[in-house]
Amino acid sequence: MTESAARVLAPGDTIGILGGGQLGRMLAEAASALGLKVHVFCPEAGSPAFDVAAVHTLGAYEDTAALDAFAAQVDVVTYEFENVPGPTAAHLAARLPVRPGPKALAVAQDRLSEKDFLSAAGIALAGYARIDSLADLDAALTRFGGQGVLKTRRFGYDGKGQAMIRDAAKAGEAFAALGGKDLILEALIPFVREVSVVAARGVTGEVVAYDITENHHEHHILKTSTVPANVGMATADSAREIAGRIVTALDYVGIIGVEMFVVGTGADEHLLVNEIAPRVHNSGHWTQDACLVSQFEQHIRAVAGWPLGKATRHSDVVMENLIGAEADDWARILAEPNARLHLYGKAESRPGRKMGHVNRITPKR
Amino acid sequence: MTESAARVLAPGDTIGILGGGQLGRMLAEAASALGLKVHVFCPEAGSPAFDVAAVHTLGAYEDTAALDAFAAQVDVVTYEFENVPGPTAAHLAARLPVRPGPKALAVAQDRLSEKDFLSAAGIALAGYARIDSLADLDAALTRFGGQGVLKTRRFGYDGKGQAMIRDAAKAGEAFAALGGKDLILEALIPFVREVSVVAARGVTGEVVAYDITENHHEHHILKTSTVPANVGMATADSAREIAGRIVTALDYVGIIGVEMFVVGTGADEHLLVNEIAPRVHNSGHWTQDACLVSQFEQHIRAVAGWPLGKATRHSDVVMENLIGAEADDWARILAEPNARLHLYGKAESRPGRKMGHVNRITPKR
Numbered sequence: 121m122t123e124s125a126a127r128v129l130a131p132g133d134t135i136g137i138l139g140g141g142q143l144g145r146m147l148a149e150a151a152s153a154l155g156l157k158v159h160v161f162c163p164e165a166g167s168p169a170f171d172v173a174a175v176h177t178l179g180a181y182e183d184t185a186a187l188d189a190f191a192a193q194v195d196v197v198t199y200e201f202e203n204v205p206g207p208t209a210a211h212l213a214a215r216l217p218v219r220p221g222p223k224a225l226a227v228a229q230d231r232l233s234e235k236d237f238l239s240a241a242g243i244a245l246a247g248y249a250r251i252d253s254l255a256d257l258d259a260a261l262t263r264f265g266g267q268g269v270l271k272t273r274r275f276g277y278d279g280k281g282q283a284m285i286r287d288a289a290k291a292g293e294a295f296a297a298l299g300g301k302d303l304i305l306e307a308l309i310p311f312v313r314e315v316s317v318v319a320a321r322g323v324t325g326e327v328v329a330y331d332i333t334e335n336h337h338e339h340h341i342l343k344t345s346t347v348p349a350n351v352g353m354a355t356a357d358s359a360r361e362i363a364g365r366i367v368t369a370l371d372y373v374g375i376i377g378v379e380m381f382v383v384g385t386g387a388d389e390h391l392l393v394n395e396i397a398p399r400v401h402n403s404g405h406w407t408q409d410a411c412l413v414s415q416f417e418q419h420i421r422a423v424a425g426w427p428l429g430k431a432t433r434h435s436d437v438v439m440e441n442l443i444g445a446e447a448d449d450w451a452r453i454l455a456e457p458n459a460r461l462h463l464y465g466k467a468e469s470r471p472g473r474k475m476g477h478v479n480r481i482t483p484k485r
Numbered sequence: 486m487t488e489s490a491a492r493v494l495a496p497g498d499t500i501g502i503l504g505g506g507q508l509g510r511m512l513a514e515a516a517s518a519l520g521l522k523v524h525v526f527c528p529e530a531g532s533p534a535f536d537v538a539a540v541h542t543l544g545a546y547e548d549t550a551a552l553d554a555f556a557a558q559v560d561v562v563t564y565e566f567e568n569v570p571g572p573t574a575a576h577l578a579a580r581l582p583v584r585p586g587p588k589a590l591a592v593a594q595d596r597l598s599e600k601d602f603l604s605a606a607g608i609a610l611a612g613y614a615r616i617d618s619l620a621d622l623d624a625a626l627t628r629f630g631g632q633g634v635l636k637t638r639r640f641g642y643d644g645k646g647q648a649m650i651r652d653a654a655k656a657g658e659a660f661a662a663l664g665g666k667d668l669i670l671e672a673l674i675p676f677v678r679e680v681s682v683v684a685a686r687g688v689t690g691e692v693v694a695y696d697i698t699e700n701h702h703e704h705h706i707l708k709t710s711t712v713p714a715n716v717g718m719a720t721a722d723s724a725r726e727i728a729g730r731i732v733t734a735l736d737y738v739g740i741i742g743v744e745m746f747v748v749g750t751g752a753d754e755h756l757l758v759n760e761i762a763p764r765v766h767n768s769g770h771w772t773q774d775a776c777l778v779s780q781f782e783q784h785i786r787a788v789a790g791w792p793l794g795k796a797t798r799h800s801d802v803v804m805e806n807l808i809g810a811e812a813d814d815w816a817r818i819l820a821e822p823n824a825r826l827h828l829y830g831k832a833e834s835r836p837g838r839k840m841g842h843v844n845r846i847t848p849k850r
Contacts, residue, residue, distance in 0.1 A: 146518075153828075170539070171539040172514070172517045174537075412825060457797075463519055
């Protein structure tokens with residue numbers, strides 16, 4: 121069946137979520153407020169999302185019996201991370217709607233197919249090249265001025281699975297360190313800033329895009345997202361338009377995160393897409409407290425086949441991730457007048473682990 | 486120990502909630518966003534709050550073994566309804582903090598002790614009289630001009646357990662119908678409008694009161710709450726001040742709902758308190774979408790011993806309860822641009838049953 125003909129959930133129906141981290145937890149909170157039940161499927165015991173799920177399954181993504189039991193108890197399946205194994209998604213999609221669809225997953229799980237898809241859709245990207253041999257790498261480095269970022273095509277995140285090459289003589293070393301195959305080289309972009317857009321598409325094809333966000337990273341992990349971003353109005357409009365073109369090309373259902381580079385200044389300012397994430401996105405957490413409808417409710421509405429809400433923003437906001445011990449400051453943050461604290465209920469704090477976030481709000485005037 | 490010396494919860498601790506209805510469900514959603522766990526104790530199978538509780542106990546409030554097991558698993562106890570049996574509250578309070586305290590429960594469970602307490606605290610009330618005999622009733626009716634509302638002292642709600650007396654000749658009939666003892670007669674007030682205030686008090690004694698709300702009832706059930714209320718600024722300030730005086734006099738911890746009548750107009754406009762509810766209150770649901778911190782988060786912060794948030798309101802709002810079949814309109818409401826739908830996940834819709842509510846928002850300019 122086409123997604124536009126897909127079943128619409130009723131209040132009281134159950135949304136199945138693959139993955140039990142903070143994104144699953146915040147999706148479950150949003151589903152609850154809409155009178156929907158949540159069933160979380162996750163292999164890690166004590167996952168944060170279990171605390172707010174009506175039902176949870178502690179199981180491996182390869183356990184087809186557990187997946188069948190899960191599929192029999194839910195009305196639609198979504199996920200909180202892009203590395204859901206392809207066979208898991210396919211197994212479930214043969215039994216009930218999986219939103220976003222397996223196509224979006226397949227595209228997003230491989231940096232090369234993602235970039236091939238985006239350029240085929242007419243989206244501007246930084247230069248990239250498929251790297252399966254040192255010869256591929258040398259040729260690409262020559263094209264890209266002797267430097268670039270070498271990345272594994274699959275399973276990279278937060279800076280893992282990549283190496284910066286600034287000196288072509290060091291290329292062989294990086295090539296070997298990353299396994300010597302299934303790699304991609306991305307040209308280094310002299311970007312002015314990093315931005316992103318979260319957008320939603322419903323089963324009927326309606327698209328809603330939130331305001332462009334300016335992102336700052338520390339140690340390859342998102343640290344802050346600021347809205348409004350320091351970009352021109354044309355760039356802000358273009359960012360939403362690009363996100364809309366991507367979700368439509370993917371026949372997408374749900375929230376997508378689109379990371380972009382701002383290149384050039386003034387009349388020359390323009391956007392190059394860096395990567396997409398087929399799920400609710402850390403750079404969209406600000407929508408919880410600066411918009412009437414958060415990215416989490418928007419995603420739940422979309423996967424339920426319900427009308428999307430407006431993405432109208434009532435406040436300016438800076439979202440700050442609380443990494444590791446930073447979350448120990450919770451009491452001080454709670455006492456800040458315009459701060460909204462969000463904690464994920466993770467039992468153990470570890471360096472580099474996202475423990476929560478805070479949205480600092482300034483009502484628009 | 487005094488409440489101000491009370492233990493402060495840490496993220497990951499567990500809040501025990503007595504009662505599993507929509508108020509418990511919305512409290513659990515708010516606790517989750519703050520990284521706290523919830524354990525719901527309720528005698529009704531399939532209670533809405535079970536869906537978002539990390540743990541739930543299906544047990545009777547008189548089952549002391551179940552209460553002991555519950556007490557052993559939680560760090561603080563609160564409740565979503567005022568008719569928690571006194572012995573249940575006392576049994577738990579002997580083991581761990583119960584917030585709001587048993588004193589507030591005892592006062593609020595008996596209309597007579599509630600009014601005696603309020604007048605002792607210097608709060609203006611409508612005339613009332615203790616009624617244990619027809620002679621009491623005749624004398625009180627004479628004082629109140631031959632009419633009044635006769636009510637049972639305990640367990641009345643949504644218009645149940647009360648009778649309007651407009652003709653003294655019918656007094657005996659009403660007296661008998663309500664059991665002929667443990668009654669209270671309230672003078673009829675020619676009020677201009679019904680209003681309420683929800684306020685919170687923390688363990689350190691800090692008080693935060695939300696804006697006064699104008700309420701309209703249908704068939705004795707709250708239908709809409711509108712903010713701002715159509716009252717003068719002095720009356721609005723007075724309402725918050727009255728609520729503050731009440732929570733302080735009760736050494737209260739958590740959210741309280743204070744229902745009042747507006748009497749007189751212009752310079753003559755003033756307030757008479759009707760009743761108090763020692764819990765989050767239906768007339769405070771608007772805070773979910775018109776304030777940075779909702780009454781539910783505020784209550785969780787208070788019972789956790791955490792700093793309270795500001796009650797600042799960023800939008801004007803009308804909250805409408807969805808009663809019975811009205812909730813079948815969910816899809817139309819979802820499509821309204823400035824509406825925020827909240828559904829309670831109740832399996833069965835019955836006439837007069839609160840199935841959800843909608844907050845219709847107008848950002849302040």
